[in-house]
Amino acid sequence: MIRARGIHKSYRLAGARAGELPVLRGVDFDVGAGEFTAVVGRSGSGKSTLLALLGGLDTDYSGELKVAGKELRALSDAELSAYRNATIGFVFQAFHLLDHLSCEDNVALPALFSVQGKESKDVRLGRARELMEMVGISDKCGTRPSTLSGGQKQRLAIARALYHKPQLLICDEPTGNLDSASASAIIALFRKLRDESGVTLTIVTHDPTIAAAADRVIEIRDGVVELGGVNTSAASAAPSGDEEVRP
Amino acid sequence: MSSLGAIVRGNLRNNAIHFALASVGVIVGIAAFAFFLALGAGVRQVVLGKIFPLDQLEVIAKSMTLDVGPVSLGLASDVLDESAAQQLRGVAGVRGVFPKMKLTAPAIGLGGKEIIGNDIRTELIVDGIDPALVEGEVAGAELFRDVPEPSKTPTACADDSACGKDMYCGKPYQGGPGKVCRDYVPVLASPHMLEIYNGSLRRAYNLPRLNPDFLVGVSLEMRVGASMVQAAEKDQLLYDRLKLVGFSDKAVPLGVTMPLSQVARYNVHFGTPEAATRYHSIIVKIEGKDQVAAVAKKIEELGFEVTDGGAEQAGFLISVFVLVFSLLSTIIVGIAAVNIMHVFFMLVYERQREIGIMRAVGARRSDIQRIILGEAASVGLVAGAIGVGLAYGASRVFDYVSARHLPDFPYKPETYFAFSFDLVALALGFAAGFCVLGAWLPARRAARMDPAAVLTGR
Numbered sequence: 001m002i003r004a005r006g007i008h009k010s011y012r013l014a015g016a017r018a019g020e021l022p023v024l025r026g027v028d029f030d031v032g033a034g035e036f037t038a039v040v041g042r043s044g045s046g047k048s049t050l051l052a053l054l055g056g057l058d059t060d061y062s063g064e065l066k067v068a069g070k071e072l073r074a075l076s077d078a079e080l081s082a083y084r085n086a087t088i089g090f091v092f093q094a095f096h097l098l099d100h101l102s103c104e105d106n107v108a109l110p111a112l113f114s115v116q117g118k119e120s121k122d123v124r125l126g127r128a129r130e131l132m133e134m135v136g137i138s139d140k141c142g143t144r145p146s147t148l149s150g151g152q153k154q155r156l157a158i159a160r161a162l163y164h165k166p167q168l169l170i171c172d173e174p175t176g177n178l179d180s181a182s183a184s185a186i187i188a189l190f191r192k193l194r195d196e197s198g199v200t201l202t203i204v205t206h207d208p209t210i211a212a213a214a215d216r217v218i219e220i221r222d223g224v225v226e227l228g229g230v231n232t233s234a235a236s237a238a239p240s241g242d243e244e245v246r247p
Numbered sequence: 248m249s250s251l252g253a254i255v256r257g258n259l260r261n262n263a264i265h266f267a268l269a270s271v272g273v274i275v276g277i278a279a280f281a282f283f284l285a286l287g288a289g290v291r292q293v294v295l296g297k298i299f300p301l302d303q304l305e306v307i308a309k310s311m312t313l314d315v316g317p318v319s320l321g322l323a324s325d326v327l328d329e330s331a332a333q334q335l336r337g338v339a340g341v342r343g344v345f346p347k348m349k350l351t352a353p354a355i356g357l358g359g360k361e362i363i364g365n366d367i368r369t370e371l372i373v374d375g376i377d378p379a380l381v382e383g384e385v386a387g388a389e390l391f392r393d394v395p396e397p398s399k400t401p402t403a404c405a406d407d408s409a410c411g412k413d414m415y416c417g418k419p420y421q422g423g424p425g426k427v428c429r430d431y432v433p434v435l436a437s438p439h440m441l442e443i444y445n446g447s448l449r450r451a452y453n454l455p456r457l458n459p460d461f462l463v464g465v466s467l468e469m470r471v472g473a474s475m476v477q478a479a480e481k482d483q484l485l486y487d488r489l490k491l492v493g494f495s496d497k498a499v500p501l502g503v504t505m506p507l508s509q510v511a512r513y514n515v516h517f518g519t520p521e522a523a524t525r526y527h528s529i530i531v532k533i534e535g536k537d538q539v540a541a542v543a544k545k546i547e548e549l550g551f552e553v554t555d556g557g558a559e560q561a562g563f564l565i566s567v568f569v570l571v572f573s574l575l576s577t578i579i580v581g582i583a584a585v586n587i588m589h590v591f592f593m594l595v596y597e598r599q600r601e602i603g604i605m606r607a608v609g610a611r612r613s614d615i616q617r618i619i620l621g622e623a624a625s626v627g628l629v630a631g632a633i634g635v636g637l638a639y640g641a642s643r644v645f646d647y648v649s650a651r652h653l654p655d656f657p658y659k660p661e662t663y664f665a666f667s668f669d670l671v672a673l674a675l676g677f678a679a680g681f682c683v684l685g686a687w688l689p690a691r692r693a694a695r696m697d698p699a700a701v702l703t704g705r
C-alpha cells in the first residue's frame with residue numbers, strides 16, 4: 001500500500017533563521033494493505049510532515065513515495081485531489097469539523113468534491129447517517145458538531161474520512177485531544193474498522209495504547225525511520241525516547 | 248460541481264455582516280451607475296425620439312460653389328428631382344424615400360379666433376410631404392391625403408351646409424366674387440410648435456394652455472401669393488382653407504405641412520410645369536437606427552448632402568454626459584472593489600482552517616478558487632440588485648419632484664429615466680464583475696494556501 005524510499009523533506013525558512021530546515025532525511029519503509037501502523041517519535045521529529053506527504057497535502061519532497069501504486073509527486077492537483085477525496089481518509093487531532101454545517105453535512109463533505117459525478121442529496125445524507133451509525137453517534141443526526149463531546153467529534157471526523165470507503169486511513173494523533181476513556185473507545189473503533197473493512201491504518205501517535213494495538217510501530221528519529229519491525233509486544237511499541245511522551 | 252453552491256450559500260450566510268459592510272461601496276457605486284445610465288438613456292429617448300428623430304435622414308442637393316477670388320458662383324441648382332429620389336431608393340439600408348417640397352411663393356394665414364379669441368394674420372411657411380411618410384404614424388393621418396384639383400365649374404353656395412361633407416363654402420380658388428364649395432387642404436403641424444407654445448410662449452402672452460386634441464379640426468384661411476412684405480406680393484392670389492388634421496414630427500417645425508401635390512400645384516401656378524418635381528429635400532427612412540451613419544455615408548458618396556438636424560450633436564453631448572458619470576460611478580465601484588479585496592483577504596485568512604479541511608477531503612485548488620469567486624459574484628449580484636433598486640427609487644423621486652415642483656418647459660418628459668433590461672443586466676454584471684475582480688487575488692491566495700500547515704498545526 002505504501003512504499004517509501006529515501007524520502008527527503010526540508011522546509012524553507014524565512015526571516016531571521018532563513019535557510020533550509022531538513023526534517024526527513026532518507027525515510028524508508030513499507031506498509032502492506034490492511035496493516036495497522038503506528039508512527040511514533042518526539043515532538044518535532046517530522047511525523048506530521050510525513051503524514052502530509054502520505055496524504056498528498058504536500059508533494060514538495062524528494063525520493064520515492066508510492067501509495068496505492070501512485071508516485072504522489074507526479075500527480076497533478078486534480079489527481080491529488082481525487083486521491084485525497086477517494087483513496088484516503090484523514091483524521092486529525094483537532095477534528096477539523098465545519099461548525100456551520102450539520103453533522104451529516106460534515107460527514108458528506110467529501111461528496112461535494114467527488115469526481116465520480118454528483119450524488120443526490122438523499123443519497124449523500126443516507127450514506128452519512130449510515131456512517132454515523134457505524135461509528136456510534138447515530139443519535140447526533142441533525143445537530144451541529146459544536147454540540148458534541150470530544151470523543152463524539154472524533155467519531156464524526158472518522159465517519160467523514162470513511163465516506164468514500166478509502167483504502168488508507170491517515171490519522172494524526174487522533175486521541176491527542178481526548179480523555180483516556182474516549183481514547184480507548186476510538187482505539188476500539190479503529191480495531192473494528194481494520195478487522196471489518198480491512199482498511200490500511202497509519203496513525204501518528206504519542207499514545208502507547210494505540211502503539212500497542214498496532215501491527216507495527218515506526219519510529220522517526222533524526223529524520224530517518226529507526227524502528228520498523230513487527231510489533232510483538234506493548235513494550236516495543238512504546239517510543240524509545242521515553243522522555244518525550246506527551247500527556 | 249454545482250454542489251459547491253451549497254458551500255457558497257453557507258459561507259454567505261455565515262459571513263453576512265462582513266459581506267454587507269464590504270458591499271456598501273458596491274451598492275453606492277452601482278446605484279450611481281444605474282441612475283446615470285438610466286438618466287442618459289431616458290434623456291436620449293426624449294431628445295432623439297421626440298426632438299430629433301433619428302431613424303431618418305434629410306437629404307438635400309449638394310451646394311456646389313466655385314470660389315474665384317472674392318466671387319463665388321453657384322454651380323448646381325439647389326433642388327432635387329425624381330431621378331435623385333430614384334437613386335436614393337437604391338441605397339442599401341433605405342426603407343423609404345419621401346420627397347419634400349417648399350412653397351416657393353409667399354403665403355399668409357388668417358385665423359385663430361376659435362383658439363385665442365382674436366384672428367391673427369401671419370406669414371406662413373408651407374412644406375409639402377408625401378402623405379405616405381406619415382401613414383399609420385399619427386392620428387388623423389388618414390385625413391392627410393391629396394386634395395382634388397379645384398373644380399373649373401364650382402358650385403355656388405351661401406354657407407357650409409350647402410356643400411358636401413368635409414367641404415366648406417368659401418372664396419373660389421383663384422379669387423373673385425361670390426362663394427363656392429371647396430375642399431379643405433389638410434395640414435399637419437409639428438408637435439414642436441405646441442411644445443414651444445405651451446412651454447414658454449403662452450406664459451409671455453398669458454394665453455391658455457393648448458391641448459393637441461382640441462386643436463385638431465381647427466381651420467385657417469390661406470392666401471398664396473400674398474405677403475405682409477409688400478414687395479413680395481404676387482399679382483394674383485390663390486385661396487384655400489387649411490384644416491389641421493394632426494400633429495407629426497415629420498411636419499416642418501415652424502409652419503404647416505400639407506400633401507406634396509398641393510404645394511406642387513401652387514408652385515406650378517407661380518412657376519413652370521417643371522416645378523412639380525423640383526423637391527427641396529428628400530426624407531430617407533432608414534431600416535434601423537444603427538444603420539444611420541452607414542446610410543448617410545453612402546448618400547454622401549452619391550453626391551448629396553445630409554442635413555444635420557442637431558441630432559448628432561445632441562447625441563454626442565448626451566454620450567459625453569453619460570460617459571463622465573459612468574466613469575465616476577466606475578471609480579466608486581473600483582474603490583469598492585479594493586474594499587472587497589481587503590474583506591476577502593481577511594476572510595480567507597480567517598477561513599484557512601475551513602479551506603484546509605476542504606482541500607483535505609478532495610477540493611482542488613480550482614474548487615477553492617471557484618467557491619471564493621462564487622461568493623464574490625453572489626455578493627456582487629445582491630449588492631448590484633440593491634444598487635439598481637436604489638437607483639430606481641431615486642429616479643421615481645426625481646420624476647415626482649419634477650412633475651410636482653418644476654414648471655413646464657418644452658419637451659418636459661413624464662420620466663427622465665429609461666431602465667431597460669439591458670441596463671439592469673449590465674449593472675448586475677458590472678457589480679458581479681468588479682466583486683469577482685476584487686476577490687481574485689484573495690481567491691488565488693486561498694487556492695495556493697498550504698493545507699498541511701493549518702491542519703497538522705500544533
Ligand SMILES: Nc1ncnc2c1ncn2[C@@H]1O[C@H](COP(=O)(O)OP(=O)(O)OP(=O)(O)O)[C@@H](O)[C@H]1O
Nearest residue numbers: 011021023041042043044045046047048049050700
Ligand atoms: N510549514 C512549516 N514550515 C517550516 N517548518 C515546519 C513546517 N511544518 C513543520 N515544520 C517544522 O518541521 C519539523 C517537524 O514538524 P512536524 O509537525 O512534522 O513534527 P511532529 O513530529 O508532527 O511533531 P508533534 O509531535 O509535535 O506534532 C518541526 O521542527 C517543525 O517546526
Ligand SMILES: [Mg+2]
Nearest residue numbers: 047048172703
Ligand atoms: Mg504533529
